Amino acid sequence: MLASPLMFAIIRTGGKQYKVSEGEELDIELLDVDSGQNATIDDVLMIVDGSEVKVGKPNVAGASVSFEVVDLIKGEKVVAYKYRRREGYHRKVGHRQKLNRVKVTKIKK
Numbered sequence: 001m002l003a004s005p006l007m008f009a010i011i012r013t014g015g016k017q018y019k020v021s022e023g024e025e026l027d028i029e030l031l032d033v034d035s036g037q038n039a040t041i042d043d044v045l046m047i048v049d050g051s052e053v054k055v056g057k058p059n060v061a062g063a064s065v066s067f068e069v070v071d072l073i074k075g076e077k078v079v080a081y082k083y084r085r086r087e088g089y090h091r092k093v094g095h096r097q098k099l100n101r102v103k104v105t106k107i108k109k
Contacts, residue, residue, distance in 0.1 A: 009107050010046040011065050017045065020065060020104045030098040033069050038105070040064045047109055054109065063109055067102040075099050 008021040014029025033039045044063040047054045054060050075097040082091040 007047075007049045007107060009044050009048075009063070009065055011041050012043045012045055013041055020107070022104055022107055025070065025101060025103045027073065027075070027099045027101050029100070030072070031069070031100050033100070035069050035071055038066060038068050040066045047107065049109065060109075063107075065104060066106040066108070067104045069100050070103050071101045073099050073101050 008019055011018050011020055018026060031039065042064045044060045044065060045056050047060055047063055078095050080093045
């Protein structure tokens with residue numbers, strides 16, 4: 001049974017919130033799951049299915065989102081540059097966050 005086109009969920013992972021729907025691919029913070037494996041997130045804050053809305057306090061009871069880990073990628077480079085004028089001091093540090101690209105397979109209400 002496929003979800004209606006208006007069905008989506010708000011989940012929390014890695015300190016961020018994401019709006020997800022079935023079949024969608026997104027990049028989330030690195031999880032302890034290998035590529036090709038399945039996992040679930042139980043931290044569901046809200047589910048909308050057409051006109052039916054379930055809001056959690058703080059989580060929706062019994063709700064979960066299943067997904068398949070597609071790939072391990074690196075995010076955009078973030079450059080931190082420190083500088084103090086007239087002191088000859090400057091530091092440049094780059095960072096690329098590791099991310100999981102996941103595909104949402106099922107939203108359980």
